[in-house]
Amino acid sequence: MRKYRLMAPGPTPVPEKVLLKMADTIIHHRTPQFQAVLKDVNIKLKKLFQTKNPVFVFASSGTGAMEASVVNLVSRGDKVIVVKGGKFGERFAEISSAYGVEVVDCDVEWGKSVDPEVVSELLKENPDVKAVYSTLCETSTGVVNDIKAIAKVVSATDAVLVVDAISGLSADELKTDEWGVDVVVCGSQKGLMLPPGLAFLSLSRKAQKLVESSSLPKYYFDLKAALKAHAKDDTPYTPAVSLIMGLNTVLDMLLEEGLDNVLKRHAKLANATREAVKAMGLELFSEKPSNAVTAVKVPEGVDGGALAKKMRDEQGVTIAGGQAALKGKIFRLAHLGYMDEYDTIGALAGIEIVLSQLGFDVRLGKGVGKAQELFK
Amino acid sequence: MRKYRLMAPGPTPVPEKVLLKMADTIIHHRTPQFQAVLKDVNIKLKKLFQTKNPVFVFASSGTGAMEASVVNLVSRGDKVIVVKGGKFGERFAEISSAYGVEVVDCDVEWGKSVDPEVVSELLKENPDVKAVYSTLCETSTGVVNDIKAIAKVVSATDAVLVVDAISGLSADELKTDEWGVDVVVCGSQKGLMLPPGLAFLSLSRKAQKLVESSSLPKYYFDLKAALKAHAKDDTPYTPAVSLIMGLNTVLDMLLEEGLDNVLKRHAKLANATREAVKAMGLELFSEKPSNAVTAVKVPEGVDGGALAKKMRDEQGVTIAGGQAALKGKIFRLAHLGYMDEYDTIGALAGIEIVLSQLGFDVRLGKGVGKAQELFK
DSSP, X not given: OOOOEEOSSSSOXXXXXXXXXXXXXXXXXXXXXXXXXXXXXXXXXXXXXXXXXXXXXXXXXXHHHHHHHHHTTXXXXXXEEEEESSHHHHHHXXXXXXXXXXXXXXXXXXXXXXOHHHHHHHHHHOTTEEEEEEESEETTTTXXXXXXXXXXXXXXXXXXXXXXXXXTTTTXXXXXXXXXXXXXXXXXXXXXXXXXXXXXXXXXXXXXXXXXXXXXXXXXXXXXXXXXXXTTTOOSSOOOHHHHHHXXXXXXXXXXXXXXXXXXXXXXXXXXXXXXXXXXXXXXXXXXXXXSEEEEEXXXXXXXXXXXXXXXXXXXXXXXXXXXXXXTTEEEEEOOSSOOHHHHHHHHHHHHHHHHHXXXXXXXXXXXXXXXXXXX | OOOOEEOSSSSOOOOHHHHHXXXXXXXXXXXXXXXXXXXXXXXXXXXXXXXXXXXXXXXXOHHHHXXXXXXXXXXXXXXXXXXXXXXXXXXXXXXXXXXXXXXXXXXXXXXXXXXXXXXXXXXXXXXXXXXXXXESEETTTTEEOOHHHHHHHHHTSSOEEEEEOTTTBTXXXXXXXXXXXXXXEEESSSTTOSOSOEEEEEEOHHHHHHHHHOOOOOSTTXXXXXXXXXXXXXXXXXXXXXXXXHHHHHHHXXXXXXXXXXXXXXXXXXXXXXXXXXXXXXXXXXXXXXXXXXXXXXXXXXXXXXXXXXXXXXXXXXXXXXXXXXXXXXXXXXXXXXXXXXXXXXXXXXXXXXHHHTTOOOOXXXXXXXXXXXXX
């Protein structure tokens, strides 16, 4: 027997009681019973997203909500700034380009976080920019961006700030309204402890004005239709009923734990992981590491592909390798959602075993011991 | 105790073993384990859709796949014919208009099915039409369209035929390749016996050529990306893992039963329902009734809203009322998916009880008896 351990940055493990909730009888979505659930969900989502504005739920993966944040805010030929420091930052640029939106690249070396001063300069050089797009946690590099500082810069202009918090929400601090973040995009299969299939988008008043003037074509992801339905605790199209029933349960779990405690839990697991891998003699990849996922450089002489594969196929622990240019060069361990100290210790123990199998000189228990110290 | 009975045309009841399959441990989607599932699913979907062409799976509701069938096939200013005989036919026109596609209306009175000759005439008058859109079963009216005859007309031209079989697939006959249907769109929460959250789209070679030339903007629903991923049994964006695990199980169930038997089952339930309501003294709304859902006129003097509400809140049987202009004028009973004779008999018994409560003169057991005769 070897249990299946999911330690990649999404999908993340789903609590058993949430799995069972989603296995309950499917109810019809156009009924007072389901509307009561949606009403509940809408209130709780605002708390989780730290906003007084509506948070929409789409039946789609996170990319769908990213697309919604482009097609509803700008028009063909409009200019946007995109912070590109990894695969997901680049996705915003791809979506914008697909719709004929002009992208001002804010290039960031993978592994580094964006300097808010650079965003400020770009905004000064391009005063006609309508929106700035950035990730909170860039999942592909494990970097967290300083959204507070970026929001300070952007909110002083006419532009809106859109943050991809798909992997970051509930792991890295994000005070949406307090900081002045206009749009937050999220997905279900990360810190929200659900299977993939739901995407979220919060919308500030400032962003709602752009929605009114945006002329890009859209239908399924049309926020005007979403706003109209949301006001009646409804959805424009058939919602993913079972996932929303699960969502209601995870929101209860997260709010009961308390958002501060949820953030502290992620911080604790992430910190212990960082210290543990350093104790093993490894090096962090991210200059400014996120608490959602830790990216670690594969040490010289070790086959990064073999590391991830042996972890999954022999140890039963699914971690993530590097994506695109980082393939084989880093591995990533998540701290997202339904994970605790002993999940982390298990994964670290597996990493030590596989590293030593691959010829890396590490004393078994070195990193694990460090994590134990920090957890005790 | 009053059980929850879902007899509306979607969402439909989900088999218990499918609910439990979806409650299993979530696995990572970029692994050989999940790719093996996708490979299986892709083969079985072709059988269910009666096509040799790829069938894509989206994390979205059916409307997402409808949008995909517009934005990938035509370009701004192109002309399409839309068969509008109900809410869902009209949705194709709404999506097309949202993207600047010129719609040639093929208006059909709600409750009637389209005359293929009219489609033929419209194609002659508009030889530059790129695509024809029609529903198989128009869920809002319970009408089935003669797709075989329409396909004969359309396949003789350069235009492609797109069929919304969201509620019709597996209930009404649809021989995709044999009839020459280019694109079939479907959703998970109808005949496929799954919760809502997945959408499907099959694509003929003729339609693939249009995909190459279409210049409408798209990203999440981009079929070029879907085609590329599909060839490797992968998906462009994170798939709805748990729903796809359930999909694999329902496809096994449907293929084991045999597509012919699945169709016969729906036909049997639909026929018994039609005869039973006629025996109660009611009148069918649809000129050419679908085997997915039966639409029945609310008899004079009966409050249609109260009928559906009492069925749901007092009898525990969720049926559907009429939509848009048909509100209060019809009620709809589904035969879709995980339903058998005794579900149908239960619903008919409830209808008789509530109709008599609402002052309609019906002998209890009259319609039920008729159904029993046809089932015995």
